[in-house]
Structure formats: structure tokens, C-alpha cells
Amino acid sequence: MYKRILLKISGEALAGHQGNGINAEMVDKVVDQLVTLHDKGIEIAVVVGGGNFWRGRQGTNMDRVAADYMGMLATVMNALALQDAIEKKGVPTRVQTALPINTVAEPFILRKALRHFECGRIVIFACGTGNPYFSTDSGAALRATEIKADALLMAKNIDGVYDSDPKKNPNAKKLDNLTYMDVINKGLNVMDFTAITMCMENKMPILAFGLDTPDGLIRAAMGEKIGTLIC
Numbered sequence: 001m002y003k004r005i006l007l008k009i010s011g012e013a014l015a016g017h018q019g020n021g022i023n024a025e026m027v028d029k030v031v032d033q034l035v036t037l038h039d040k041g042i043e044i045a046v047v048v049g050g051g052n053f054w055r056g057r058q059g060t061n062m063d064r065v066a067a068d069y070m071g072m073l074a075t076v077m078n079a080l081a082l083q084d085a086i087e088k089k090g091v092p093t094r095v096q097t098a099l100p101i102n103t104v105a106e107p108f109i110l111r112k113a114l115r116h117f118e119c120g121r122i123v124i125f126a127c128g129t130g131n132p133y134f135s136t137d138s139g140a141a142l143r144a145t146e147i148k149a150d151a152l153l154m155a156k157n158i159d160g161v162y163d164s165d166p167k168k169n170p171n172a173k174k175l176d177n178l179t180y181m182d183v184i185n186k187g188l189n190v191m192d193f194t195a196i197t198m199c200m201e202n203k204m205p206i207l208a209f210g211l212d213t214p215d216g217l218i219r220a221a222m223g224e225k226i227g228t229l230i231c
Contacts, residue, residue, distance in 0.1 A: 001222050002150040004043040004117065007034075008140035008191075009155045011052035011078050013211050020052050022081050030155075031085045033217040034122060038091050042221055043117040045147055046124045047140040048082060050074025068132035072099055075136060079126035080104060092121045098130025098139070110146055117147075137191035141198040151205045153220050154191065159210030161190050161228035178230045190230065199230075206230040 009030065016023030038044055053074035079095045086093045094116050095105035106112065108125065116123045128139035144152040158166060159174070163186070166172040175188075180200035183190050190196065190208055199206055209220045209227030219226050 001040070002042060004045075004147065004149050005037075005151055005153055005221050006045040006047060006140060006144040006147065006149040007153045007155060007217065008047045008137065009049070009211070010136075010157075011049040011074065013155055013157065014048070014078055014081070015052035022052065022078070027081060027085050030211070030217070031082065031089060033215065034086060035089045035091050036218055037221050038120075038122060040222075044122045045113070045117075045143060045149065046079075046082065046122065047128075047136060047143055048075055048078040048124065048126065049136040050076075050078060053077060065132040068134075069099075071136075072127040072130070075126040075128065076101060076105065079124045082124055086122055092119070093124060094121050095124045095126060098125070098127035113147060134194065135192050137195035138198065141191070141195040141204065144204055145198065145202045149204070151207055152199065153217070154206060154208040155211040155217065156208050156227075157211065159213055159216075159227060161188055161208050161230075163188075165189075175228050176225075178228060180230060183230060190228075196230075203231075 014022050014026055016026035034044055050071050054070050076097060083093045083095050096108040096113060097105045098108050100107050113123050125143045128134055128136045129142055140152060161175050161178060162172040163175060164172045180196055183196050184193055207220050207227055207229050209216050
């Protein structure tokens with residue numbers, strides 16, 4: 001069982017079958033597992049994406065910087081929705097943002113985040129790294145390294161990493177174990193290369209698993225052999 005984890009969950013995952021916005025059923029499914037892990041004494045951080053509201057690449061005619069900042073703001077909406085759902089289950093939660101939005105959340109301060117863990121709170125990190133040209137994957141790798149998480153858990157829409165797209169290739173093979181260089185050299189779609197490189201340089205294990213797997217998050221955090229381990 002990991003002592004401290006960082007969960008990276010995409011905005012699209014929170015949209016569920018709707019494809020956009022926030023699906024209350026999917027949020028409850030994620031939150032119930034987070035609460036179960038919290039009750040087991042695991043320290044939890046979450047980095048959430050914003051693709052259910054906005055993706056930087058949507059703004060094809062927009063300046064990249066403006067589009068990326070819009071994406072960061074989208075992550076704040078998801079973070080607040082998660083916070084509300086978790087606290088309704090009785091677990092104290094704090095949202096920290098890489099952009100200062102003091103009315104609704106704390107600014108990211110590492111020492112405060114660590115103190116929240118000591119006080120039994122779940123911490124949700126929003127706005128990625130706070131910089132354009134970086135994805136929320138990079139934000140997850142950065143925060144996981146900063147808080148010294150035992151592992152970075154990547155909740156995906158498939159049950160692990162495959163050697164090709166299983167939606168296009170029915171013969172695609174699931175890979176149980178990979179090295180960081182395997183991901184880079186084979187161009188596997190796990191997370192962007194900046195994030196992979198950061199995890200490699202800091203020896204941060206990555207476990208990619210399916211969010212739809214029954215109790216997938218709980219099983220991943222408890223050390224069960226599930227999904228694909230990258231280390």
C-alpha cells in the first residue's frame with residue numbers, strides 16, 4: 001500500500017458518457033474511492049485536467065498562451081466540483097491553484113500542502129504548472145515530485161498502456177511493465193514527454209490504470225497488480 005499518492009484524472013473522465021461538462025455519477029464514483037483510501041490512512045493529492053470544458057488545442061485561431069490560460073481556468077471548475085463532492089462525504093479538502101485565485105482557493109505553497117496531509121486533508125492541485133505550453137500531465141509530474149509521492153497514478157479511459165491503439169487495432173497487446181525510455185522510444189500515449197522525462201529524472205513510478213475498472217483506484221493505491229507500471 002502506498003503511503004502518499006498523486007492521482008491524475010482527466011477532465012474528460014469527469015464528463016463520463018456525456019463527453020463534456022461534469023457527470024455527477026462519475027464524480028461520485030471517483031470520490032467514493034478517494035474517501036475509502038483516505039479512511040485507510042493514505043495521503044492523497046489530485047491533479048485534475050480541464051478537457052471537459054476546454055482544451056488549449058481547441059483554440060486553433062487563438063494565441064496559444066491565451067488558449068492555455070483558458071484551459072487552466074477550466075481545471076479550477078473541476079477542482080471545486082471535486083472538493084464539494086469530497087467534503088459532502090465528510091473528508092476535509094483543500095484546493096491549491098498555480099494561478100492566484102484567492103477568492104475560491106489557496107495559492108500553491110508546498111509547505112501548506114504538506115501540512116494539509118498531516119491534518120488528514122485531501123489536496124487538489126489546479127491550473128497545471130501555472131505556465132502556458134505545459135500540460136496538466138506535466139503539472140501532475142511536477143506536483144508528485146514536489147510532495148514526494150510514492151507513485152503517480154494515471155486514471156485512463158482504458159485499462160493500461162497498449163502497444164497500439166486498442167480502439168483501432170483489435171490485436172493490440174496490453175503492456176504490464178515499461179521503462180520510461182520504452183514510453184519515449186515507442187511513442188506510447190501515456191502522458192506527454194515532458195512529464196515522462198520529469199518522472200524519469202526523479203524516479204517517480206507511474207501506474208496507468210482504467211478508471212472504469214471496478215475499484216480501480218483503490219486496487220492501484222493498495223499495490224495490486226493492475227494496469228501498467230512505468231518505472
